[in-house]
Amino acid sequence: xxxxxxxxxxxxxxxxxxxxxxxxxxxxxxxxxxxxxxxxxxxxxxxxxxxxxxxxxxxxxxxxxxxxxxxxxxxxxxxxxxxxxxxxxxxxxxxxxxxxxxxxxxxxxxxxxxxxxxxxxxxxxxxxx
Numbered sequence: 001x002x003x004x005x006x007x008x009x010x011x012x013x014x015x016x017x018x019x020x021x022x023x024x025x026x027x028x029x030x031x032x033x034x035x036x037x038x039x040x041x042x043x044x045x046x047x048x049x050x051x052x053x054x055x056x057x058x059x060x061x062x063x064x065x066x067x068x069x070x071x072x073x074x075x076x077x078x079x080x081x082x083x084x085x086x087x088x089x090x091x092x093x094x095x096x097x098x099x100x101x102x103x104x105x106x107x108x109x110x111x112x113x114x115x116x117x118x119x120x121x122x123x124x125x126x127x128x129x
Contacts, residue, residue: 005128009109012049012077017124019043020113024120033086036115037073040084044076051076057104072101081110085123090114095127102129 005013023039037053044051057070074082083098090112098110107129114123 003108005109009079012080013109013111013126015044015047015049016076016080016082016111019047019049020111020115020124021120024115024123027115029086029116029118031086031115033073033084033115036086036113037084040082040113041074044074049077052078057101059104070101070104072105075107079107079109081105081107083110083112085112085114086116087114088116090123090125095125098127099129102127 019040023036023043027036027039041051041053052075053073055072055075056068057072058065058067059069060066072081073084076082081098081101083094083101085094094112098112102108102110109129110127112125112127117123
């Protein structure tokens with residue numbers, strides 16, 4: 001059974017969605033993921049929300065720490081992971097990727113955001129553990 005997401009985390013999640021809406025409204029679909037990534041970081045920071053770009057996440061295999069095995073697109077407020085895409089369609093593997101990042105990082109909430117859609121609300125998937 002999942003624990004309820006704290007109000008503070010939920011408020012931060014609303015900021016993420018609002019910022020993604022602003023970026024998509026400004027840029028539209030069809031650009032590279034990296035363009036959306038940098039613009040979303042700027043939009044969040046403009047709103048006073050701290051975030052880290054391209055944070056590496058190690059894994060431990062057979063007792064050995066493997067640095068930089070994974071790279072998280074954005075970590076918002078130190079609590080929410082964002083996996084950004086600019087693809088024709090989100091696939092189950094994209095969700096699995098975000099779930100893996102959440103588990104390895106110990107974070108509870110993430111968003112899979114596909115900017116390559118006519119309406120951004122159709123490209124946002126919230127994932128909570």
